[in-house]
Amino acid sequence: MIRTLAFANYRSLRDLVVPLDCLTVITGDNGSGKSSLYRALRLIADTAQGRLIASLAREGGLESTLWAGPESLTAAMHRGEQLVQGTRRNEPVNLRLGFASDDFGYAVDLGLPVPSRSAFARDPQIKRECIWNGPLMRRAGLLVDRHNAVVQSRSSDGDWQVASQHLAGFDSMLAQLGDVRDAPEVLILRERMRAWRFYDHLRTDAEAPARRTQVGTHTPALADDGADLAAALQTIREIGDAEALDAAVDDAFSGARVEIAVEKGRFELLMHQPGLLRPLQAAELSDGTLRYLLLLAALMTPRVPPLLVLNEPETSLHPDLLPALGRLIGAAASRTQVVVVTHAARLVAALASQPDCLALTLRKALGETRIDGIDTLDKPRWQWPSR
Numbered sequence: 001m002i003r004t005l006a007f008a009n010y011r012s013l014r015d016l017v018v019p020l021d022c023l024t025v026i027t028g029d030n031g032s033g034k035s036s037l038y039r040a041l042r043l044i045a046d047t048a049q050g051r052l053i054a055s056l057a058r059e060g061g062l063e064s065t066l067w068a069g070p071e072s073l074t075a076a077m078h079r080g081e082q083l084v085q086g087t088r089r090n091e092p093v094n095l096r097l098g099f100a101s102d103d104f105g106y107a108v109d110l111g112l113p114v115p116s117r118s119a120f121a122r123d124p125q126i127k128r129e130c131i132w133n134g135p136l137m138r139r140a141g142l143l144v145d146r147h148n149a150v151v152q153s154r155s156s157d158g159d160w161q162v163a164s165q166h167l168a169g170f171d172s173m174l175a176q177l178g179d180v181r182d183a184p185e186v187l188i189l190r191e192r193m194r195a196w197r198f199y200d201h202l203r204t205d206a207e208a209p210a211r212r213t214q215v216g217t218h219t220p221a222l223a224d225d226g227a228d229l230a231a232a233l234q235t236i237r238e239i240g241d242a243e244a245l246d247a248a249v250d251d252a253f254s255g256a257r258v259e260i261a262v263e264k265g266r267f268e269l270l271m272h273q274p275g276l277l278r279p280l281q282a283a284e285l286s287d288g289t290l291r292y293l294l295l296l297a298a299l300m301t302p303r304v305p306p307l308l309v310l311n312e313p314e315t316s317l318h319p320d321l322l323p324a325l326g327r328l329i330g331a332a333a334s335r336t337q338v339v340v341v342t343h344a345a346r347l348v349a350a351l352a353s354q355p356d357c358l359a360l361t362l363r364k365a366l367g368e369t370r371i372d373g374i375d376t377l378d379k380p381r382w383q384w385p386s387r
Helices: 034-049 052-058 075-079 184-194 229-239 242-252 287-299 319-333 345-352
Strands: 002-010 013-019 023-028 095-101 104-111 125-133 142-147 150-154 160-164 197-199 257-263 266-272 307-311 337-341 357-365 368-371
Touching: 002 034, 013 034, 013 357, 013 368, 023 034, 023 319, 023 345, 034 052, 034 095, 034 104, 034 184, 034 197, 034 307, 034 337, 052 104, 104 184, 125 184, 142 184, 197 287, 229 242, 229 257, 229 266, 229 287, 242 257, 242 287, 242 319, 266 287, 287 307, 287 319, 319 337, 319 345, 345 357
Parallel strands: 023 337, 023 357, 197 307, 307 337
Antiparallel strands: 002 013, 002 095, 095 104, 104 125, 125 142, 142 150, 150 160, 257 266, 357 368
16 A cells, blocks of 8 residues: 655756545645645656656646746745745755655656757756665665666665666656566556556536447456446446446436446446436436546446545545545455545545545645644654665
8 A cells, every 4th residue: 555655846846745544635725735745646657657757748747747836935925024035055956756655655856957959958867766675765764766867776685786877867767667587576566556546537528438339248347538437337236246237327316226238248237217218328427427437437446446546536426425435445445455535525524434534635835735643753754865
């Protein structure tokens, strides 16, 4: 289980260390940094897919995503006794992302590229990248250590060996190193991170793929846009928990049930509701009903991911559905680690009543995102690797 997330100099996340539990709900006012935290977590996942630099480029590049305030904020600035102004820079420009789990920790440090005449001279470069053993980075616990283009890994007898000498500045070692003999921890961590699932673009509009019949195959994991909803629900019914599926539908829509009609290999979602003489097709369902079914398919997956992240799942849902959604998320958190980013107070209340739920409220002070109730002395221990 991931215990800690850490971000430095990404948008409003100047220096944020976030504790996690089996179920973590993150809330806060508009503009408090919820979306930045969610995007930063996705960036960590993108390193294992080899998409980190491209993802930053889509956000406007390193310059657009860097913390725009001074390198440090003094206590006097927070008290209003000193103007917020530029301070002497003590560290090179950096954007840092990392996490620590029960067994492994990981951090990546991006910086400015070496000046050149290349057409790609604005691409940020990975300056340092580390994997270590345990929740806190210590020199003795380092397992794989990258400095610019050179990657070293620690062998079973404790000696360091060179795993790569020519890694490109735009490539993460997680995506490029694949020889289990040289760095087995890279392979383990990469496959684990690639299995993380994020849901924030589940489509419910009139042209949403989930509203149309689809050729169906076994679908143990719902697509990130929900296009294969019918197949995912049928997969849950056949190799997952069919009784829990029916109970979850009834919990949200009393007396209703879903059916997957199959004709010549094409799957169609039908919903039976009390009082109606025929089932409703997916194209006839309201946005809220369809979204709840999409979330149900994501959360009841038969192939459980190591981490499941939901961003504003309450979108399009009637407030009366939020308690049922909270129970659905709580059940998922008993099987895997779940992070929910939301601004719906009713959903926060429903989740906070679940076992092992950690509720965090973000706030912004002088442009910097902080966690209510966690100050510098209370935040989880974290150590960034130096350059």
